[in-house]
Amino acid sequence: MKKIINLFVLGLIVAGFSSCLKDDSIIGPDAPGATKNIIEFLNPDHIASGTSSTYPLYIKNFDIKPTGSAVVEVAYSGVDVAPEDIAVKVDLAPDAITKYNSDNTKAYTPLPTTLYSLTSLNLVIPKGQRTASFTINVKPDQFDLNAAYALGFKISSASTGVISGNFGTIVVALGAKNKYDGIYTLDQTSPMVDATSAALVGYYPIEQELRTTGASSVTEYDGRYAANNYAHPIKNGTSTSSYGNFSPIFNMDDAGNVVSVTNYFGQGTNSSGRSARLNPAGVNKFTVNGDTKVLQVSYIMVQNGVDRTFFYEKWTYKAAR
Structure with a gap:
């Protein structure tokens, strides 16, 4: 009986660790103890925020040219590929920028609408696949280099799967490269x-x-x-x-x-x-x-x-x- 209890406790500990995991590298098909699939943003760059931040921050800097672009991917992460076409709706989330600033004592402001456009935020992860994406198109030569611009994004709904609690909302900082970069x-x-x-x-x-x-x-x-x-x-x-x-x-x-x-x-x-x-x-x-x-x-x-x-x-x- 004692052995059974010990094994049960060990199982709870393992389950607790798995609930915090992220991306193919951790919970994906190649990961030991992979969990069920979740809908989440993939990292568009290395995470630039600390562990105490409610929402992860990613930084994308562009050459000072008339146009630039950044791709943001949404994934059906975990053991399986999409069992059917999965409709995923992404919304702009300016409140995420406010929360990030509060958590991290920063002063990011939403990128003005005149400086960017987005491809459709109504995405479909095709059956048998894992990802879908949208593109942020920007005008770096019109950026104010003294400003700290960002856009927040939130996965608001998915026709299949559970939306990630940790990576269902992200903040993407967008800037132009100065001469020292x-x-x-x-x-x-x-x-x-x-x-x-x-x-x-x-x-x-x-x-x-x-x-x-x-x-x-x-x-x-x-x-x-x-x-x-x-x-x-x-x-x-x-x-x-x-x-x-x-x-x-x-x-x-x-x-x-x-x-x-x-x-x-x-x-x-x-x-x-x-x-x-x-x-x-x-x-x-x-x-x-x-x-x-x-x-x-x-x-x-x-x-x-x-x-x-x-x-x-x-x-x-x-x-x-």
């Missing part, structure tokens, strides 16, 4: 120093991205080494790691001087208590001459009000992303 080779000009642990050292040279966050600001994006996320890779002994809740945002003036460094995850408001600040002893200059772009910057990761990690870096442009 791109793929860079990141190297150090002096060794990184972590005041709390000699085992934590710099990981250089590596390839990283700088992604637009405003007219004259960019943030570091990894997606290669430590995490598919906004992160700064480091080494913990011989292992690759990164600081959680930390990615520097570099803010430049009109002359390319780095006037401040902040943390993408908030200035001390994240669960790690981490913020960033400029080290005024550095060169702190972003030089742009055509496709020759070099950022030399020194900055500090601050944790719970105390200077913890000191970075001395040179970013050299490689290519557009």
Whole structure:
């Protein structure tokens, strides 16, 4: 009897874990212990929001051209393919933007209707298939680079399947790439120093991205080494790691001087208590001459009000992303 009870408890634990899962990589046909199918948005990009956010945020940046587009997919995720044609209705959800701003202390505003159009939001996942999609068509050359635009989307109904509670509503931030945006080779000009642990050292040279966050600001994006996320890779002994809740945002003036460094995850408001600040002893200059772009910057990761990690870096442009 005791053995039966133990097996029953174990089954409840496994079931509890499975209810939180997402996408083919976790609950799909190749996943162990795959669950029944649900209707959800697939990730249009890497998730840019933290785990405390009610709705996931994705960021799509476009070259400054007259037109650009982003595809958003809806999936019948899980073990089976669609047993029949599944009608899925998607609606714009401006309230999701408001909630995201409240959860994350952000200031996204709905993209003006004059700057975008949508293909039909009445989708059909064909029998035997898994996905359907719609397209956001935008006019990046008319974007205000100082604005933080976004669109919220919600799956409002589906003729078959259960709508996901975690990925049934999403927020997609939409912006144009500024002149600093791109793929860079990141190297150090002096060794990184972590005041709390000699085992934590710099990981250089590596390839990283700088992604637009405003007219004259960019943030570091990894997606290669430590995490598919906004992160700064480091080494913990011989292992690759990164600081959680930390990615520097570099803010430049009109002359390319780095006037401040902040943390993408908030200035001390994240669960790690981490913020960033400029080290005024550095060169702190972003030089742009055509496709020759070099950022030399020194900055500090601050944790719970105390200077913890000191970075001395040179970013050299490689290519557009």
